[in-house]
Amino acid sequence: MKDVNESLIEHGTLWLPRSASTFSNSIDSTFNIITWSSIFMFVCIVAVGIYFIIKYRRTPSNQQAASQVIHNSKLELVWTVIPLVLLIALFFWGYKDYLNMAVPPANAMEIRVIGKKWLWQFEYPKQGVKTLNEIVVPVNQPVKLIMSSDDVIHSFYIPNFRVKKDVLPNRYSRLWFEATSTGNYQIFCTEYCGDGHSGMLANLKVLSQEEYDDWLKNGSSGDDLPLDKLGEKLYTANACATCHSLDGSSKTGPTWKGLYGKKREFQDGSSAIADDDYIRNSINKPNLKVVKGYAPVMPSYEGLLNERQINGIIEYIKTLK
């Protein structure tokens, strides 16, 4: 899959992606302390082991053990109590940060999230904005996500922010964050949810307060793109790519290659030509007429795409001969 957002691999440390939220500092410090302590203890254990293997190896002069040392209560106490104390300290640190992540500040801006196989819908209740697979927020502003699922359990994960929460079908789950730097960050679904699980991605755009206010006023970008280029952008941004190929291969859904103008055979025996209306209906009411050989699993995009966006998709499909 094409890398669309800031690379998790290229930025950050050997282990972790670049930190971009107020949580990352403490969590990353915890991570690093665990890493260095573990490496230190591991190296000690391995070094002692190697030393013993060399010093006490079985040679003609060392056929029996030199001495049957078999217990030392002091030692047992030391290597039980010291790790215990360290781990309890670590518990409290992790707990403190976890609680911090669980309680959003009072001034957090709310966004509602719906996860469903296999896309993410976002709605800004106060501002009346709806987006698909893309969430835009201002930097240095706490944001609270109120999430639910339309079907199975999903999970919402932003690696750069170190946040994650399962998205459930029978109740709301919450997640909050405050971005500390502008940029484009990757969102993954991280609870296995079927064929399109690895395609259920979204983009997090963090803008300056000014740019964010601009975006709110003028709507989502792309209005200035020509229609077929808009369609091409939406193909990946809105997860059509998860189920529809461009190269003729059959995936969860039929390929878009050579689709326009083709005769379609449906499950119920009827057929139709794939024209503009057909494509529009497939987007808004996908499971009314299902192409033979495919399952009725496409989510409806009704209300999620405006007329221009649907036109863009149609124009894009026309270019795929």
Add this chain to the structure above:
Amino acid sequence: MTELNYLNAKKGLMSWLFTLDHKRIGVMYLIFICIAFSLGGLFAVLLRLELIAPGQTFFTAKQYNQLFTLHGAVMTFLFIIPSIPASLGNFFLPVMLGAKDVAFPKLNLASLYIYVLGACFCLYSMIAGAADTGWTFYTPYSSTTDTSVISMTMGAFILGFSSILTGVNFIATVHMMRAKGMGWFRMPLFIWSLYATAIIQVLATPVLGITLLLLFLEKVIKIGIFDPVLGGDPVLFQHFFWFYSHPAVYIMILPAMGIMSELVTTFCKKNIFGYKPIAFSSIAIAIISFLVWGHHMFVSGQSDYAASIFSFLTFLVAIPSGVKVFNWLSTMYKGSIDLKSPFLYFLSFMFLFCIGGFTGIYLATLSVDVHLHDTYFVVAHFHYVMMGGTVMAFFGGLHYWWPKMFGRMYNEAAARIACLLVFVGFNMVFFTQFILGAKGMPRRYYDYLDQFQPLHAFSTVGTWVLGAGFMVMGVYLIKSLINGEKASANPWGGITLEWQTSSPPITENFAHHVEVTHDPYDYEAVQRKGV
């Protein structure tokens, strides 16, 4: 003329299918377990083959999802849970106690048949629309998918009884059939570990059984317990599932730790350092293991209060494991260390299990787990403890006891090569995955962002090295059965009871009356006696 032993005492297929000899039952289990390991391993090689490049490589998304589900289910239910107890445990628990057989030989044979029945259900499910839910069967995906969840879960349900019956048998045998003079603290530590495992098998497995039954009822008659559309709660399934599956991982590791104590004493010719701490730590692990299941669910929506208790207890359960590692290391002090192949597996376990254990600490830490949960970091962690731990110890024990079980030595040079290939291949596959996961790569992903390809490709190549190691192992082990050098009664110089009978043992295990007069690893006492 070959001496009479348990292998040639009675001949013919029927004498095996209707045997009551725990050793024959153990050998039959061993064969099935090795087949399961190979099958699960094949699924792993295939799924990693798909992941060598992003996008579709060889399989569709659904096929990939079925592959990782089957890999997990076969490895968990058909391989690793029965592995040590059913094969090496069945063979050696009675012998190491100085007994003639287990307490309930017929129950033992029954548990083998139940295993085979459960395996048949699983095999059927593989060919009739294999499940694509992941081995964890989370609802409501598993209660609504059209793949063969029912036959796979019913297979696991049946296999659970095999595990429970083995546990019951072992508990009874340890209590009632120890040889004269063998008090509890004169039992080998392998026995302590099997005993602790048996407690978990008996108490935890029924919970899995009921959970899978409820999932069955949800799918078939829509009782409405897990699917919110029917009025149920999907997170309830997770609680039920992990209430068993967390203790289950200690079913997997405890017997392996028991084998570690056997290997270190024999190959260092030394009494174990800290017998009682090691024995009691097994019991402590068994008990605490029931109290930590929620650490699989820190981001599931469970309460923060519950999450904090589970995190705290998870840190506690790490302590007894650390105690064991330090005691084994101390046993090597002033020993006479022989680097034969079984001991190489001991050393592999020490190295790999420590990494697995330390990475568990990241996951026990609430704040850090939020970032790492459901990523490749978790996958790497559990493979380090299950494969780097249990599987290394299993093969260490298999090599250690191979001459005793079959009366043949295998090729030591080939064994060392295989161990090296396995060790290197394993680290190639899984160390890479710690990096992948910490960088944010989610698990159970068929496709992935281009930036992750180099690490994925390296991990995939590692599976070929790992696989090569196991294939070499298969070849020399089978070859040893055909024309391997005949083994003596005690090729390694061990002093636990199994080395005081012939290789292979006679059907009754011992030709003489068994009476124990010293601790299991008391080399000094043995030297004084001149035994």
